Amino acid sequence: MGESLNPSxxxxxxxxxxxxxxxxxxxxxxxxxxxxxxxxxxxxxPDPAHDRTDVVVAARDLAPGAELRSEDxxxxxxxxxxxxxxxxxxxxxVVGARLxxxxxxxxxxxxxxxxxxxxxxxAAGADARLVPLxxxxxxxxxxxxxxxxxxxxxxxxxxxxxxxxxxxxxxxxAVVVLVSxxxxxxxxxxxxxxxxxxxxxxANAVAQATLVQTVTLxxx
Numbered sequence: 036m037g038e039s040l041n042p043s044x045x046x047x048x049x050x051x052x053x054x055x056x057x058x059x060x061x062x063x064x065x066x067x068x069x070x071x072x073x074x075x076x077x078x079x080x081p082d083p084a085h086d087r088t089d090v091v092v093a094a095r096d097l098a099p100g101a102e103l104r105s106e107d108x109x110x111x112x113x114x115x116x117x118x119x120x121x122x123x124x125x126x127x128x129v130v131g132a133r134l135x136x137x138x139x140x141x142x143x144x145x146x147x148x149x150x151x152x153x154x155x156x157x158a159a160g161a162d163a164r165l166v167p168l169x170x171x172x173x174x175x176x177x178x179x180x181x182x183x184x185x186x187x188x189x190x191x192x193x194x195x196x197x198x199x200x201x202x203x204x205x206x207x208x209a210v211v212v213l214v215s216x217x218x219x220x221x222x223x224x225x226x227x228x229x230x231x232x233x234x235x236x237x238a239n240a241v242a243q244a245t246l247v248q249t250v251t252l253x254x255x
Contacts, residue, residue: 099135
């Protein structure tokens with residue numbers, strides 16, 4: 036009946052259009068093997084978003100100016116993405132230091148939260164210094180907060196006292212970094228310390244002025 040009806044010819048045609056099942060199964064097995072390998076690599080390779088590191092945190096609410104003791108701080112594991120720049124990672128570097136401001140329980144302690152050169156630099160520039168001031172006006176001390184910008188004025192033997200006093204500006208744009216807590220039962224500010232950050236030259240001028248003059252502040 037012709038070549039088109041020849042069984043052998045028909046088999047050849049069907050063979051051309053029918054998939055080679057043996058090859059298909061082999062391809063599927065190869066793909067499955069690749070997926071297994073990729074899954075194993077993903078399981079072994081850490082996800083950067085889940086990298087963790089130990090940081091020093093406050094173990095309880097802490098007051099500004101407090102000298103940190105071993106029971107005040109602890110190490111806590113946190114994801115790297117949530118750790119702030121400058122976070123402390125060694126308890127030995129923190130114990131004995133003083134806080135520049137209040138800290139809540141669980142707060143990560145960074146370099147600028149501790150009194151030191153990094154705090155001064157962050158507040159007033161690369162050559163900044165911290166200068167302690169003793170103010171007799173307790174009401175003024177109660178108004179000052181860390182972060183305030185003030186000018187330092189001096190009055191004393193060099194400028195006159197009382198009605199004839201003419202306060203002089205010793206330094207401008209000082210940044211308040213610490214106001215010590217009010218002692219229990221104290222009625223004046225004499226025992227309290229105010230720390231301000233200033234460029235080195237101005238800081239030295241203020242420190243010298245406090246030796247011979249009474250200083251006060253004006254707020255920006």
